[in-house]
Every structure is written in C-alpha cells, then in structure tokens.
Amino acid sequence: MATISASAPFPTVSSDLTQTPNPLPFQRGGGGQFQIPFSNNQNQHFTGQNPGLLPQIFGQALYNQSKFSGLQMSEDIEAWFMDDVNDDPQRPHQRNPDEFVSPDYLADLGVLHWKLNPDKYEEDEELEKIRANRGYNYMDLLDLCPEKVENYEQKLKNFYTEHIHADEEIRYCLEGSGYFDIRDKDDRWIRIWIKAGDLIILPAGIYHRFTLDTSNYIKLMRLFVGEPVWTAFNRPQEEHPARRSYMGNFGQKVGMPLKAH
Numbered sequence: 006m007a008t009i010s011a012s013a014p015f016p017t018v019s020s021d022l023t024q025t026p027n028p029l030p031f032q033r034g035g036g037g038q039f040q041i042p043f044s045n046n047q048n049q050h051f052t053g054q055n056p057g058l059l060p061q062i063f064g065q066a067l068y069n070q071s072k073f074s075g076l077q078m079s080e081d082i083e084a085w086f087m088d089d090v091n092d093d094p095q096r097p098h099q100r101n102p103d104e105f106v107s108p109d110y111l112a113d114l115g116v117l118h119w120k121l122n123p124d125k126y127e128e129d130e131e132l133e134k135i136r137a138n139r140g141y142n143y144m145d146l147l148d149l150c151p152e153k154v155e156n157y158e159q160k161l162k163n164f165y166t167e168h169i170h171a172d173e174e175i176r177y178c179l180e181g182s183g184y185f186d187i188r189d190k191d192d193r194w195i196r197i198w199i200k201a202g203d204l205i206i207l208p209a210g211i212y213h214r215f216t217l218d219t220s221n222y223i224k225l226m227r228l229f230v231g232e233p234v235w236t237a238f239n240r241p242q243e244e245h246p247a248r249r250s251y252m253g254n255f256g257q258k259v260g261m262p263l264k265a266h
C-alpha cells in the first residue's frame with residue numbers, strides 16, 4: 006500500500022516501483038490529460054497527442070538519441086561492469102581492476118541520461134523541455150527507504166529481479182542514490198550509479214533491475230507518457246513485443262545475439 010506525504014511540495018508516494026499506484030495525486034482532466042502541479046504554469050498540460058513530441062514507441066526508437074530534439078545529454082555518469090560475486094547486491098560490485106563503461110556504450114544500448122539540478126526540480130526549464138519533448142505528462146515522487154516502505158526487503162528483492170517493461174523506465178533521482186543494472190550485448194551486467202541530479206531513461210524491452218546502494222535511501226521522480234503502467238515482465242521475455250522491438254532497434258546495432266538464452 007502506498008502512503009502519501011502531505012507535507013511534501015509534490016505529492017510523495019512511498020511505494021513499489023513496479024506496481025500500479027493508488028489513485029493518482031493529480032486531478033484528472035478531460036481527454037486523458039493530467040494536471041501536474043508544477044509551479045511553472047506554462048507546461049501544466051501535456052497531452053501527449055503531438056506526434057512530434059512522442060518518445061519512441063515499439064519499433065520507432067531513434068538510433069542517434071543524443072541528438073534527440075536538440076537536448077544535450079550529459080556524459081557525466083558512472084557505470085561499470087559488475088563482478089560475479091554473489092553477495093549483498095547493495096555493494097558496488099565493481100570488478101578488480103575496475104572496468105568502467107562509457108556514456109557512448111550506454112547510448113548504444115538505448116540508455117539516455119541527463120544531469121539536472123535537483124534543487125530546482127519544481128521550476129527547472131531543462132526538465133520541462135525534456136518532459137515536453139518526450140511527452141512525459143505523468144509524474145510522481147517516490148521515497149524508498151526502510152522507514153517509509155512496507156516490506157522493504159521483499160520489495161528490494163522484487164526490484165532486483167531481472168525484467169523488462171513494455172514502456173520506457175524514466176527515473177529522476179532527487180536525493181540519495183541507487184543502482185540500475187542493465188544487460189549489455191554480451192549479456193554482461195552493467196551497473197549505473199544514479200545520484201541526485203541524474204535523470205535516466207531505460208528503453209522499453211531492455212533487461213534490467215534496480216537496487217539501492219548501501220546508503221539505503223533514494224528519492225525518485227517517476228515520469229511516464231499517459232497513464233502509468235509499471236508492470237514488470239521477468240526474464241525470459243524473448244517473444245515479448247517490447248523485447249523484440251528492442252532487439253530490432255538496439256540489439257542488431259550492437260551485435261546482440263537474437264536469442265540470449
């Protein structure tokens with residue numbers, strides 16, 4: 006069950022990353038629009054109806070996403086190939102010696118990243134541009150820590166189960182930190198360390214998982230096009246349309262074997 010904090014400037018939900026949330030903390034307008042309580046009135050209504058603003062949908066991903074809509078992505082992100090040690094997933098799990106992964110390598114796998122100022126997320130023009138360009142008309146905030154989430158340990162286990170989604174997973178870290186792990190073309194785990202200011206977009210159909218780091222706290226903004234669907238499809242999902250589309254758009258580009266298993 007989600008809980009809502011009335012004291013937060015935005016409605017804040019302590020909830021599961023992959024479950025359909027309780028009734029949204031936003032007023033619903035007509036025609037599938039949501040009124041979003043951003044203080045900047047210019048962009049309170051994103052209809053998601055303008056085809057030029059829609060993000061990639063099945064089979065329509067853009068290869069050169071760094072040029073997407075002229076929005077300059079950040080190259081300031083820490084990612085590395087994980088070791089094979091099977092212990093506490095909240096440890097960094099860097100290899101010895103370290104093997105870091107470049108932003109270009111992440112981009113080739115379809116991962117987008119921006120570095121924003123989390124202190125001004127309520128009136129951040131850059132965030133507004135990204136939302137407008139990609140049609141992200143839904144948002145909410147999540148607090149994840151043992152004190153605020155029921156069955157925290159079990160939920161962390163669920164987040165850490167390898168899965169895909171039918172849609173992008175878009176997360177903006179406002180406080181704290183955590184790890185998104187994604188599979189590369191050779192089925193190796195890449196760990197992406199998300200910290201305050203990191204906005205990351207994982208493409209639909211990419212195998213991934215999430216966990217917090219040893220700080221055990223993260224505050225995330227979730228973004229979505231239209232009504233959110235958080236359903237996770239655990240691996241294997243080779244026949245799922247989103248997986249097939251991902252393999253067609255990105256897997257072929259980087260030489261991913263068509264059947265990972």
Ligand SMILES: [Fe+2]
Nearest residue numbers: 170174213237
């Ligand atoms: Fe996910």
